[in-house]
Amino acid sequence: MGTPATKLATWEAVWEAELAGLAVEVIDGVVVEKAMPTDDHGAGQLGVSVEVGGPFARKGGRGGPGGWWLRTEVDIELSAHNIVRPDISGWRRERVPELPKTFPCRIPPDWVCEVLSPSTAARDRGPKADLYHRAGVTLYWVVDPANRVVEVLRRGETVWEVAATCGGGFARLAPFDAVELFVGRFFGEDPPEE
Secondary structure (H helix, E strand, O other): OOOOOOOOOOHHHHHHHHHOOOOEEEEOOEEEEOOOOOHHHHHHHHHHHHHHHHHHEEOOOOOOOOOEEEEEOOOEEEEOOEEEOOOEEEEEOOOOOOOOOOOOEOOOOOEEEEEOOOOOHHHHHOHHHHHHHHHOOOEEEEEEOOOOEEEEEEEOOOOEEEEEEEOOOEEOOOOOOOOOEEHHHHHOOOOOOO
C-alpha cells in the first residue's frame, strides 16, 4: 500500500493563518511561519524603504526619477503553491501602470528585497531565492544586518548572479542606480552631515 498523497497548501492556508493572527508563507506547497522581526531586521527594512522610496516611489520621487510602486510585506502568489511575503517588493510603473491591488497580488515584482534574520537567512537565500528566480524577478537584494552587507543579485539564465556587494557608505545599486543611496541606513546608521 502506498503513502497517502500530501495536499499542497494554497492561498487558503495563508488566509486562514492570517485570520488566526499568524504570518505565514507557502513554499512549494508547505506552510512556513514567518519569524517575528528582530530590531536589526526592522531597521534594515525601514532603512531600505526610506533610501529607495524617497527618490523612486510614485511618479516623481524626492530627489530621483520615481517610476516604481514599492510595498512592504505584501502577499504575492507566484504560483498556486508558492505564496510569499517579501520584506519589500517593487514593480516598475512602465510594466505595471496601475498599483497591484489584488489580494494576494498575482503580478511578480521586478525587484525584491529580503532583510535576513537568523531564523530566515537559509530560506531567503535558498528556496525563496529559487522561487523569485523562477517567477522572473529581475533583481533581488539580500540585506544582511549581522554582516552589514547588501548583495545585489541579478537574474541570470539559470541562477542568480552577484551584480554588487556593498557594506556601507554611498553606492549606486541596480535597479536604483540613478541615485546614490546611503547604504549605512540599511544597518541603522544616520547619514553623515552634508
